[in-house]
Amino acid sequence: MRRLAPTLILVVLCVAAWLYARSQNYFQEKEETLAKLADPGDKEVTAVEVRSADGEVALEKNDGTWQMTKPSRLPVDPSAVEAWISSFRDVAPLSVVEANPADIAKYGLKDAKYELSVGLADGSGKELRIGDELPTGGAYYVMAGGDPKVYKVRSVFVDPLKKTAFDFMAKKAVEYDAAKLKTFRLTWKGETYTMVKSDPARMAHESDWKLNGRTISGADADGVLAKLGGLETNELVRPASEVRLTDPELLIELTNAESDGKETQAVYRGQIDGEVVRIVADGGAWAYAVPVANVQAVADALKEKLTASPSPSAEPSPAASPAVSPSPAGT
Template identity: 40%
Template sequence: MKRLLPTLILVLVCIGGFWYASSQDFFKEKPEQLPALVQVQSGDVERFTIQNGEAVTTLERQDGKWAMAMPSPLPLTSYGADAWVSSFVGLKKDKVVTADATDVSSFGLTEPKVKLTMQAAGGVEQVLEIGDKVPVGAAYYARLGGAGDVFQLSEGDYMSLVKQPLDFMDKNAVLVEYDKVRGLSVSWKDASWTLTKTEPDKSAFESKWTLGERELAGNEALGFLDRAASLLTDQLPRRAAEVQGLGQPELRLELKNAAEDSGESTVTYTGKVEGDLVWIVRAGSDWALAVPMASVQELADHAKEK
């Protein structure tokens, strides 16, 4: 038995090693990593165009920042264009349908409805054509550069790339940076109130606040800030100069924020009613954003609930 003991130990070690290797997928063939569809770095992209039918949206870098060149300038988010570029340069062929296809009429690619054009530094240009949706599954037929393989583009990639101007726009009518807020004042028609942070060195949630002469806990104050931050638009903006009557607004909202020099800065918003919308303009901005009047009314009425 003693002679067999080393052999038994060796067998147990081998079994244990095999079990561990199997649990770590050492014996499974790893799937082939598909190469990127385009060999371009995100930071080198200078311009891109989304053509969807007759609608054309173009964004381009200007002085290091993204701007909308077509159909018209808009206030943009800081992340929308970068996210689009990351999605484009990260594309892979999910599945090749026909290699080096010559007849693409059955894929909706003879005159594709959607064309995505990306232009990068050094004169690099890539055009992705998107045709019909595949009969079975969540994907679309596509090809690069108007030639070569027809492949499947996943519906997720399609949704992240086929955008309209509103998708890139900053929809916040009022910018609320919670922990920087020192005070919020609202005057809407006959209602008027002021929310003030009484412990400026604490976070919005941890601080105590006052609403007029009433003291509020942080979680109660967040209800006011949430409603101000929820003043969002779902339509394209107008130039502030086009909004009539802003000199006599129904809405006046002021946000006092902590400044970098330990002081305070005040941002003023005014709003004018048109139908069931309130067009809100931030002082110094060229843009007016429309929000539902019901949302403004909810913000104003929140003080009555406290």
């Protein structure tokens, strides 16, 4: 046993040394830290292009406003554009696949799946080409403009850049400001519901409201307005001129209290077309296709609040307040 003692001590020391080396990643190949591929730094981005098999999308920033120029002048959601630009800036490679490839076609980069570019205020630009996904998945072959290298880039950097015109398009059919909104009236399928904020100086959720004369809480009103704000198109918008609104089946009227004491009004009209309601704002250029079920959900939420048992905070004297029904349209 005494003869084995030195050997056992040596084995223990070797195991301890191995465990320490492993904890310090001595046996792992260290990944090279690589710079972002197309970060324009602090330069302002004034143009965006996305080219793919789905077509080409081009956007330009003029006087601080984003406009879509291809495939057509659709309304733009500026937050979607800014999110895309942020993702473009952040693209960082995991490793270099090949420093100077003779044939980029084997990586799917000769006819790239996506060609992405941004134009900058100083006239320069940045480009990225997205090729095939790696056989192992989870990453793509990518090249940057002016750089001959082929990089391996994780999918989490690439997927947010694969956008279409619909992704950049403004989708909300009805816009409202919760701080300014004073009155909301909905007429749908022969019934009218009118919500009036009791304290116009407060946010929608902070003030009680009158719904067809009955008091509801700010939380209940906010829930209804959330459904109103959720009326979004599920397809590309159409020019408003293509929609006939001779006898609209939906009418939404919003009154805002402005800071100067004046009131402004926004009116939206809608026509049922199969499974959607095509909604157009008075004076608006576009028609938004909103599922009929989503419009019905707004009306159902209003009806539910109108017929629900009043809460003590909303109706201090329920016995003195008779039940109120939806108003017939036109009254």
